[in-house]
Amino acid sequence: MIMDRLYDKAKKRGPVCLGLDTDLSYLPACIAKEKISTGEQLFRFNKEIIDQTKDLVACYKVQIAYYEALGMEGMEAYRQTMAYIRQQGEISIGDVKRGDIAATAQKYAKGHFEGDFETDIITVNGYMGEDAISPFYPYLKEKGLFVLLRTSNKSAVDLQDVDAGGQKVFLHMGDLIATWGKAFMGDSGFSAIGAVVGLTYPEEFELLAQTYPNMFFLVPGYGAQGGTGKDLARVLKKSSCAVVNSSRGLITAHKGKSDDWDFAQYVRTATFTMKEDIVSWL
Numbered sequence: 280m281i282m283d284r285l286y287d288k289a290k291k292r293g294p295v296c297l298g299l300d301t302d303l304s305y306l307p308a309c310i311a312k313e314k315i316s317t318g319e320q321l322f323r324f325n326k327e328i329i330d331q332t333k334d335l336v337a338c339y340k341v342q343i344a345y346y347e348a349l350g351m352e353g354m355e356a357y358r359q360t361m362a363y364i365r366q367q368g369e370i371s372i373g374d375v376k377r378g379d380i381a382a383t384a385q386k387y388a389k390g391h392f393e394g395d396f397e398t399d400i401i402t403v404n405g406y407m408g409e410d411a412i413s414p415f416y417p418y419l420k421e422k423g424l425f426v427l428l429r430t431s432n433k434s435a436v437d438l439q440d441v442d443a444g445g446q447k448v449f450l451h452m453g454d455l456i457a458t459w460g461k462a463f464m465g466d467s468g469f470s471a472i473g474a475v476v477g478l479t480y481p482e483e484f485e486l487l488a489q490t491y492p493n494m495f496f497l498v499p500g501y502g503a504q505g506g507t508g509k510d511l512a513r514v515l516k517k518s519s520c521a522v523v524n525s526s527r528g529l530i531t532a533h534k535g536k537s538d539d540w541d542f543a544q545y546v547r548t549a550t551f552t553m554k555e556d557i558v559s560w561l
């Protein structure tokens with residue numbers, strides 16, 4: 280079961296989730312000047328980073344928007360990146376944030392859990408209710424979901440903090456995710472249905488981790504959005520219940536320092552530093 284694998288990797292290697300939100304402006308000159316397609320350039324950049332960091336991270340998260348924005352070239356790079364991560368025996372999260380329902384969601388499931396874009400886990404938006412989640416159930420023996428619970432953005436509070444009969448909306452969402460996840464428990468004690476909680480709200484993360492001990496968390500917001508290892512300490516000391524994503528903070532580490540093939544060494548160093556920052560508090 281995928282959350283068992285993710286839990287094991289996070290426990291052994293530390294909880295870093297490296298975000299391959301690859302913008303063309305991040306490519307070092309050694310790749311940008313090569314006479315190959317844009318898609319191939321993006322993939323070379325990602326591949327080099329994966330090769331240099333796979334012993335340090337629990338998983339990779341690939342935000343599909345960066346690839347969709349480049350059309351077919353971008354999607355080819357997305358396909359190759361997902362395939363490469365999985366060929367290496369590493370865990371891939373397709374950050375696709377799907378949120379439609381029923382028959383449409385069945386197509387999302389087929390599109391991201393089978394075929395060209397196959398990945399291990401995807402991010403989904405459950406704020407339309409269980410109809411947006413249940414079409415993924417048939418895949419959850421092997422695959423996993425991270426459902427948006429408490430997002431990292433400032434305006435998360437606009438809806439997620441609204442009082443819904445004595446309970447904030449995000450806590451109601453937490454109860455729903457916990458209920459949906461009960462049928463998909465793994466040996467590690469975590470469900471194949473996990474949740475996204477932003478590190479920009481560390482108190483809420485602590486509350487959610489306490490309230491839902493069977494929920495595994497994807498925690499974005501480290502680095503570029505201000506989150507630190509100290510913010511994670513109280514939760515991760517008690518349980519390895521999360522992977523922590525950083526994208527720009529890691530994959531732009533070479534900017535202004537190297538335009539050559541050693542660029543990935545800078546990304547490696549930044550990844551190592553993030554891991555140390557987190558584990559030093561545990």
Ligand SMILES: O=C(O)c1cc(=O)[nH]c(=O)n1[C@@H]1O[C@H](COP(=O)(O)O)[C@@H](O)[C@H]1O
Pocket residue numbers: 298300342374402429430431432475476477499500501502503504524525526527528
């Ligand atoms: O689902 C996510 O991964 C996500 C949820 C959330 O609440 N906040 C958030 O920033 N993310 C994603 O996490 C990544 C954060 O990137 P950096 O801010 O560059 O580290 C991006 O891919 C975001 O789309």
